[in-house]
Amino acid sequence: MRKILIVDDSTTMRRMVTASLRNLRDVIFEEASSGLDAIERLSLNPASLMILDLNMPDMHGLDVLRFVRSQQVNHNLPIVVLTTRNDAASRSAAKEAGATLYMTKPFDPAELLNAAGNLLEAKS
Amino acid sequence: MNTGPGNLFTGFLEDFYAEGEEHLASARRNLLALEPLAGRQVTGSAIEELLRSFHSLKGLSAMVGVNEVTLMAHVMEEYLRDVQTIRSNVEPAAIEALMDGVHAMEEVIAARRKGLAPPDISSVLNSLKLTAAKGITEIPTDTVSTPAGTAWHFSFVPSAELSDQGINVGVVREKLKEVGVITRASPRVLNSGIAFDFVVSTEKTAAEIGTLIPLGVTLKPAEEPTLASAAAEAPATAPSNFVRVEMQKLDELMRLIGEMVISRAHFDETIRSLENRLAHGDFRTLQEVHARIERQLRNLRQAVMQVRMVPIAHIFERMRFVVRGLERDTNKHVRLEIKGQDTEIDKLIVDRMLDPLLHMVRNAVSHGIEKEGIVTISARTAGERVIVEVQDNGRGIDLERVTAKARSAGVIGSKDSVDVAGVLEVICAPGFSTREGADLTSGRGVGMAVVRSTIQELGGSIELETAAGEGTKFTVTLPLTLVILDALLITLCGQRFAVPQSEVREILAVEALAMRRLEKTNLIPYRGGVLPVIHVSEFLKFNANFAEPQATIPRPRIHVLVIGSEGKAVGLIVDKVTGQREIVVRPISDPQLRIPGIIGATELGDGKPVLIVDAEVVARLAGQQKEAFR
């Protein structure tokens, strides 16, 4: 069983991501609505994939990303950053902070499903 | 922009509407907070929160394909981001444009919800783009003041054990907010695991703090006084103690309660009919049990009502935007005063009252006020009712103008005139006002006739007071209790009735010639067998000497409502079935008057009561009547 952690402060967005990934086999979903929440959940239960929104109230997604990467145990965790910003500067900042993949909203569910599937396979 | 999410996300439209409304409400609040004339403390986080609201709206709307919102949110977000970068505040003209944008988004969502074409947003979009293009003059923001008190450091190390007890970082943060103002919150890596550090400023003593913090949190005073480096902690996006419920689920609850109300009435009838067949003691016991159930059902209904109650502020606050828009359109200066916005009322009523309220406020500004004035909207509870008032201090209704308009519209005779007592009737008469074209601020030209019928359908009423030179006041009385049913509308003896849809299994139209008589029973062919049918009109005895409703005229086809389950089904013959509607059940106000077979009455928008017939009871009693005369 592989756990996918979905981090976004919008309930609707979390549901839409979950709906897109429903067809993946052997996965369970966990949701976090804030950066601190996500960090805590990861520390208590390791995940196989994290989908991370950047725009969150308590801690900006990039800071969450950096912190998570700084933990030894999360060095290889596939992290997909999902955000509305589409400019080159944001992209490279995210990559530098440690994002495995950078996707923009609105996202194509097929693309997300595909990417998630590949990342999960690569890890196993 | 829309990369084709396809059909997958259209199922999320309802979620989008619900969450979108929350974001728009938050945006409204923050925009109002930014107004220099608002007289409120500008929080540094208002712009931050606005950015987040528009950012979320942009993303969500793009996913579900509501592109008008996406376009506007994009421009608004970009603009605010620039403002934030330059560390400026938002100038009044820009606030206007942003408010227009929020209003336009609301209109788009409202239209989409009803399945109508969204209004044209090009002018709003243009003015937003112009605002963004104009550049930003630096306006100093209010400095965020240092929170008072001493700074304390708290650490929290999450663990599986604590999590099992319900203690996690979200809960810890909520508790710390009760202690004081959180000025910093950050995670830290430990040798094994992580910890969260919080810095909180508070004037509370160590002892007090000790009682507030949960298990797992350690504290120590800071070594040196820590200045508030960042703005006060932004509030969590959603309080943890709330559940978001779809309105549909609450409607379903009310519908189920409506059905229980009918069952209880059946139960009551059945008990009464047993009076002569039971020992007196047993009969009393049954009555007591029934009385208890009646009480419990009423409590249940109240409780569900409570869940559906929302503060009327929902629609009152929207009037601020409306008034602002009207001020510009009419070139007047109007101050809007709001009172009693915490008054709670059923969400369904609030939703349906938006358009009537819009219309009354628009009337007040457009017709009531000349150049300058005050419009007051207020709400208060009075027993089982809520009283909403819309008042202006303008010139009052011009009776001569109304008379002239009424004459030319044919509402009154050419020799008649309108006085204060009759003016409400006249302006609510169909045909008095013409439909105006839709635009963003007109409330779609809803005439007073529709305002009144909307209010009456909700079980409420409207009154009007006006005096020349003093102003005009609309008083709307609304009920707190609503029971809603799906009903079939039928005609019987020439009169309209409503029948709860849940009681009717099928509706048949049969050739009259197909009806056969066997002894004293009428039968029609039904599903390979026969169905006994009863003329409901035989059971309904209207008072003699009264304006007699037409007796049943023999018709070539008969319309039958099939009541009851397999084997025990019965058909009720009615004149015809004219439609199907959701109705509000109004009980007859006199409990001493109990008519078997009549549950109550409803009103379909024309002020005439329509009786609600309990078909199952009628079927049973009519059957018994036949037995009695055998």
Next chain:
Amino acid sequence: MKAHLAAAHTYILFQIAGTTFAVHSQSVDRIEMIEHVTPLPNAPRFIDGVVFTRGQVIPALNLRCRFGFERIPPTNRTRLLVIGKPDRMVGLIVNSAREFMAIMPDMIQPPGESLSGLSGEYLQGTVTVGERIILVVKLEEVIRLSQGMEEIRGGA
């Protein structure tokens, strides 16, 4: 309307078949024009039907009928007296109700034998003002429905 008169002893006067009746104003919530009466089947004889007023559905009792007179078609002087008690609301259909009069308790004489046809149980007494004889109504009895209900139960 009632404001300027001392409510405690004010009565509303109305006419039925040429006779003047009085009802204590405190029991009367308001006086309305009759809009539309929906006939109520299987109801006591003297109930014309129900009306919709201020969001409530109230039964309309025809007082002419209640007092044993023949019904007459409504005119534009016909009025509905809305009686509001804590647990029930009832409407009374009367022909014209426009007068108010202060009647002190000691002015009311007990109903005598001489009143023909009218059931003594509905009357509190009579008041003589100049040439006029006014019959003061016992509202509770008039609007009591349980007897009426017995009538129809017997039939069904």
